[in-house]
Structures are given as C-alpha cells and as structure tokens.
Amino acid sequence: MHRVLTKERLKSKPFVEPMPHVVILGAGASKQAFLKGDRNGMLVPLMNELPMILGDKWKKLVQDASPPEGDFESQFSWLKRDKDYASQLLEVEEILERYFEELQLPDHPTIYDYLVLGLRGKDIIATFNWDPFLIQAHKRNNDVAELPDIRFLHGCVAFATCDKHDILGMPSEICPKCNQLLSKGRLFFPDEDKDYASDELIQRDWKVVTDSLERAFHLTIFGYAGPATDYKARKLILDGWECAPMRPGRHLEIIDIANKDILRNNWADYIPFHHDMITPDFWSSTIARWPRRTAEYKISASKFGIPSECLGPFITNTLKELQDWFSELN
Ligand SMILES: [Zn+2]
Known part of the structure; x- marks a missing residue:
C-alpha cells in the first residue's frame, strides 16, 4: 500500500512547524501576474x-x-x-x-492574492519590486486568514512604517503604538555599491529576511534575476540560506520563464546538492499546489518520502470566492 498525505489530512491538520518558507519576488513575478497590465492596463515593467x-x-x-x-x-x-x-x-x-x-490591483484575483493567501503567518515574502501590488494584496486579504510577513528589499512606493516600531503601513497612516505619522521609506535604485546599512528602515527589513532564511525549510525565488548590480543582495540571501537547518533536504524553488540551464548556473551556489525545482509558471509552484501547506508537503516528502495530494490551485475569477475557499484553510 502506498502511503500518501491526503487532502483531508492536509486541510485538517497543519503541522505545528515554526520553520518559515521564504519567498523572494523580483520584477518577473509582477510581470507574470500582470501580463496585460494593471487595473487600468498600465504596463508593469521589467x-x-x-x-x-x-x-x-x-x-x-x-x-x-x-x-x-x-x-x-x-x-x-x-x-x-x-x-x-x-x-x-x-x-x-x-x-x-x-x-x-x-499602479493598482484589478478587482479579480491575481497571482499576488494567491501568494499572500498561499502562505502562513510563520512565512515571509520579500520583494525587490517598488510596485504596490504585494502590500495592496496583503491589505485586501488581511481578514481572510493569518497572512505571511511581507518585506521590501529595495523599498516600495506604497509602504510606510514607524521609525521606532516595526509596522506594516501605508503613507498617511498612523503608528498604532506611538500615534506618529508613518514615514515613507526611500526606494533603492540600481547601484553597484548599494549600501543597505545606510538606511535604517531598509536594514530592518533585510534583517528580518536574513533571520528567517537562517531558519527556513524552503526558499522560492520568483522572477528575480539577481543582476550583477545586486551582488550585495545575493550575498545576504546566500549567507542566510547557507545556515538553513534542513541542509540535506534543501531545495531551491525557482519560478522563472528563463532557460533552466541558465537559471541553474545563475543560482548554482544556492543549490548545494543539485536539488532544484524549476518551473516557468506560478501555477505549478508549491505555493499554488499546496497553499498554506508548503511545509507539510515539503517535510513529508524530504524527510519521510511520503507524497502529498495537491490542494490547489483553486481557480476562480471572483475574489470573494477565492477568499471563502482560503478562509477554510487556516
Ligand atoms: Zn511607532
């Protein structure tokens, strides 16, 4: 008899597992999410x-x-x-x-909604993108389930925070802890000598991400090319990832339309045992197939050799339907 982790089991019994799934987004993620542009047809550029x-x-x-x-x-x-x-x-x-x-999210569900709903509170999504989609998706789904932490590695046009408190907010909002107006962080533009330590707010986000990477069971890089001008960013991510606990079972998941050999070569240092999962589209990623259960899928497979039935993706054109579906997957 083959053992398998069934849908029912996955749904009803999430592991009590503190290890985070870390997801890094680059411009390719926003591109894939908005091939026909944003809500108003504005180009979402690479x-x-x-x-x-x-x-x-x-x-x-x-x-x-x-x-x-x-x-x-x-x-x-x-x-x-x-x-x-x-x-x-x-x-x-x-x-x-x-x-x-x-730029604005359209009313219908987007990859960004599946991303924020597809991960849990212990997980983290860090984006290199300046666009506002991640924070807009986080905001509109915040009441549905416990969402992942989100962080901005190069700043974001819609993100504001408190100098003293680590608050996820938007410009013109007030810090709930000290009632001060939240300040808008600056954007980081291409620069070979990018110094993240020169900006306290950026450094705060980087620290949270690298700390999470050191405890992560899974790293997904979605549409981030890791250009030469980002060598400091690449190094910070690698340093964190090299400390991750599940060394022998460690896989890097890449969602990217680029050629697989080029991707393997570009991220070779991050794939220590030639374990990689490369897929050109989001819909066949772990987050789409095992939403809110990526740890259960991954740990069952890597540690015990037990495969899992797929839970998703649940495809719909209505945000409300998507939210209802997710509200039963705590
Ligand atoms: Zn404050």
Missing part, C-alpha cells in the same frame, strides 16, 4: 523596460553621457558614479516613483 516609461528623458541622458553599452541597471549604476548627472538621475527616479505609485 527593469529593461523602464526606458520605455522614461521616454526621451532617458534617451537624451544616455546620448549626452554615453555610458558603456548595457542594460538599464548597469547604465544607471554607471551614471550614478558621476556627480554631474545627479540632478538628472533624481528626475528619472521621480518619474519612476510616480509611475509605480499609480
């Missing part, structure tokens, strides 16, 4: 699509300064080293910030 949003402003700057051929990140980072371009880069940053501020 890094190399930012010049399209900046239009002539960027074109002219690149013409005048002629940085070495390369993508947006490497050129921006090159320009940043020269003080002469400081005021023009500031304008570029302001245009991008205003653009991302306007």
Whole structure:
C-alpha cells in the first residue's frame, strides 16, 4: 500500500512547524501576474523596460553621457558614479516613483492574492519590486486568514512604517503604538555599491529576511534575476540560506520563464546538492499546489518520502470566492 498525505489530512491538520518558507519576488513575478497590465492596463515593467516609461528623458541622458553599452541597471549604476548627472538621475527616479505609485490591483484575483493567501503567518515574502501590488494584496486579504510577513528589499512606493516600531503601513497612516505619522521609506535604485546599512528602515527589513532564511525549510525565488548590480543582495540571501537547518533536504524553488540551464548556473551556489525545482509558471509552484501547506508537503516528502495530494490551485475569477475557499484553510 502506498502511503500518501491526503487532502483531508492536509486541510485538517497543519503541522505545528515554526520553520518559515521564504519567498523572494523580483520584477518577473509582477510581470507574470500582470501580463496585460494593471487595473487600468498600465504596463508593469521589467527593469529593461523602464526606458520605455522614461521616454526621451532617458534617451537624451544616455546620448549626452554615453555610458558603456548595457542594460538599464548597469547604465544607471554607471551614471550614478558621476556627480554631474545627479540632478538628472533624481528626475528619472521621480518619474519612476510616480509611475509605480499609480499602479493598482484589478478587482479579480491575481497571482499576488494567491501568494499572500498561499502562505502562513510563520512565512515571509520579500520583494525587490517598488510596485504596490504585494502590500495592496496583503491589505485586501488581511481578514481572510493569518497572512505571511511581507518585506521590501529595495523599498516600495506604497509602504510606510514607524521609525521606532516595526509596522506594516501605508503613507498617511498612523503608528498604532506611538500615534506618529508613518514615514515613507526611500526606494533603492540600481547601484553597484548599494549600501543597505545606510538606511535604517531598509536594514530592518533585510534583517528580518536574513533571520528567517537562517531558519527556513524552503526558499522560492520568483522572477528575480539577481543582476550583477545586486551582488550585495545575493550575498545576504546566500549567507542566510547557507545556515538553513534542513541542509540535506534543501531545495531551491525557482519560478522563472528563463532557460533552466541558465537559471541553474545563475543560482548554482544556492543549490548545494543539485536539488532544484524549476518551473516557468506560478501555477505549478508549491505555493499554488499546496497553499498554506508548503511545509507539510515539503517535510513529508524530504524527510519521510511520503507524497502529498495537491490542494490547489483553486481557480476562480471572483475574489470573494477565492477568499471563502482560503478562509477554510487556516
Ligand atoms: Zn511607532
């Protein structure tokens, strides 16, 4: 007789398991979630699509300064080293910030709703994206179930917090602990010498994420390319992940449309025993198939060799239906 962890068992008996599932989001995640744009059809750009949003402003700057051929990140980072371009880069940053501020979730369920509902309070989603989708999804699903912690590794246009208290809030909200107006964090733009320690609020989020990685049973990297300009970020993630307790059973899960060999090569240091799970789309990821039970699935499989029946994805076009389905999966 084959042993299997049944749907009913998974639903009714979550493990009392404190180890977190850590999920890292990059621009590819927002791209996959909004292939046809946001609520109003606004393009949700990848890094190399930012010049399209900046239009002539960027074109002219690149013409005048002629940085070495390369993508947006490497050129921006090159320009940043020269003080002469400081005021023009500031304008570029302001245009991008205003653009991302306007983005909105549509009324129907999105991958971001499945992401925040698909993980539990012990888990954590950390995003490199400036867009407001993660925090908007967190806010609209907050009453449905206990949601994962969310953190912003390069800042976020819709995130505000208290200098003294670790509060997840939005601009113009008040800290529930000290009644001070929450302050908006700054965005981190491409820079080879990015210093996360230079900003207290960013550093606070990084610390929570690296601490979680040290206790994690599972790491999912969704649509994050880990560009060269982020070498400090890559190192921080790797340092945390190398301490994770389930060493022999450790898998890196990658959700990305890029070629598998390129991905394996890019993240080789993070895949110590050649254990990887690479999927091009979110719907076949562990979070979509075992929502709120990724630990149960993973630990049963890795430790005891027992497979689990799939719980999801529950596909619907109505947010209310999705929330009702999730409200029974505590
Ligand atoms: Zn406060």
